[in-house]
Amino acid sequence: MKRRAAVLAAGAATLSVLALPAGAGASVVCPPGTTNPIYCTQAPPVVTTGPAANITTTTANLTGTVNPKGLMTTWFFQFGPGLYYGSTTAQEGLVGDEMDHPVTAGLTGLKPNKTYHYRLVGYTALTIVYSTDLTFTTASAKARIIGSGGKVFKDVLVPSEVRRGARFRTCLTIVKRGRPIFTIRKGKKLISRVRLPPRRGRTCLSLKAPRSPGLDKLTINVKPNKGKSRHVTAIFRVT
Known part of the structure; x- marks a missing residue:
């Protein structure tokens, strides 16, 4: 069983001590010709957090x-x-060399649209080290889409849940050059409407969610330069 203890010395410095089971090997390096172990030193492992x-x-x-x-x-x-x-990935071992080893671990069971902190930890028979903290945010679950953009637009992305009063990102790909209109309604009440100039290609827009909780509708309508307009409605929840 591994045991960690924190010792607070004079000057408020923190020392982390790790006790390992018998048999955990360590390779201590001493300068050539050294006979006095007081001159033997061992640099700790170096761990670096990646994206x-x-x-x-x-x-x-x-x-x-x-x-x-x-x-x-x-x-x-x-x-x-x-x-x-609060959570850790499985522990993996590396041989005692002097090389940089890329490491990776997969996470599952995360919650949509949530920010997570993470850092890399490495320990030996002599010490334990921590990398700097980084964060990532999971993607938002997609809202239910009613209707079809047909040959006018496609790939509509609207989050299924947003916080009241917060801004959220919605995207679509406009196939036929046209003017997109974004309309948010709560029931029959108009909350907001945004019109963009005619365009084609991937288009994203930051919209503001209603201030009261409940189910709301975002209607996206694209009127092409030629032909009939198409629209879809996304059902999302404000919490």
Whole structure:
């Protein structure tokens, strides 16, 4: 069983002590010709947090780099909704060399549209080290879309849930050049309407959610330069 203890010395410096089971090997390096062990030193491993990748609504891959600095090193990620983390990935081992090793761990079961903190941890028989804290935010779940953009527009993206009064991002791809109109209604009440100049291609817009909770509708209408307009309605929840 691993045991960690924090010792507070004079000057308010914190020392982390890690006790490992018997048999955990360590390779201590001394200068050539040294006979007095007082001159033997061992640099701690170097762990560096990398960016999160392949982020979806419920999954993400954490990345980083570990250099064992000559000692057998075990690494893992801590992650969670705050700086207290609360969860860890599986522990993996590295040989005691002096090389930078790219490491990665996959996360599942995350919540949509939520920010997570994470950092990389490495420990040896002599020490434990932590990388800097980074964050990532999972993608928003998609709202239910009613209707079709036909040959006028496609790939509509609206979050299924937003906070009241907060801004949220909606996107669509306009196939036929036209003028997009975004209308938010709560029941029959008009909340907001935004008209953009004619355009084609991927278009994203920041909209403001209603201030009262409940189910709301966002209607996206695109009037092409030629032909009939098309529209879809996204049902989203304000919390």
